[in-house]
Amino acid sequence: MYALANPATFMRLSGRALPWLAGLSALTLAVGLVLAFASPADYQQGETVKIMFVHVPAAWIASMAYVLMTASALGTLVWRHPLAEAAQKAAVPLGAAFTFVCLVTGSLWGKPMWGTYWVWDARLTSMLVLFITYLGLLALWHTIEEPGRAARAASVLTLVGAVNLPIVKFSVDWWNTLHQGSIFRMTGSTVDRSILVPLLVMALGFTLLFATLHVAAIRNEVLRRRLRRMMLLAAADRDPASRHAVAVAAAEAVPS
DSSP states (O other), X not given: OTTTTSHHHHHHHHHHHHHHHXXXXXXXXXXXXHHHHHSOOBTTTBGGGGGHHHHHHHHHHHHHHHHHHHHHHHHHHHHOOHHHHHHHHHHHHHXXXXXXXXXXXXXXXHHHHHSSSOOOOHHHHHHHHHHHHHHHHHHHHHHOOSHHHXXXXXXXXXXXXXXXXXXXXXXXXXXXOSSOOOSEETTEESSOHHHHHHXXXXXXXXXXXXXXXXXXXXXXXXXXXXXXXXXXXXXXHHOGGGHHHHHHHHHTSOOO
């Protein structure tokens, strides 16, 4: 497993897997959309129920991306692994984008159901906090120029923000909210099979899409750090007086 986490090994394997991931995600999303449009209208919500085929998978990815970032943050702080840093940074804008889609589609769904685009519901508020956390992490990554320092600072903030994840998940169980309850419970699914099947296919499609974008973003981050390392080493060759300081900074970049 440690060998697979080597940046050079990751670049080689991900380069082969990325086209397959992209094709599989496109195919799954296409099938999911066909099934979603063919699904029957709800007896209460009508055609607006089909918003859930985008809203629910986006909410799933929003939380999943943060869980992945939390694991990467531990890898950064405990093992100082450069690939963990790259994975964490690459997931931030993706998680923010999916959280934004979740909030927008939820508001569009809430208007015909609740009569308003927004209420300070426990689930909605905790998702908004998650989105703000993503934006804060995005700003932090771009504020600190040195990648190692930025990764450690972002890791601490990520772990602090992880406290919100159980609130997002269990808010509908802990408080009396307007938001619908969980789709899956101990007794089984709470929705009919005609809705459940396309929903699961769309959730799989969103997961594959996130995996595709995340792998591509990690590859870009690895290449960006290699370029930075090469530029620092070139600067050290031009300026022998600062060679030691530049070499130390270059050592924190992703190795080949």
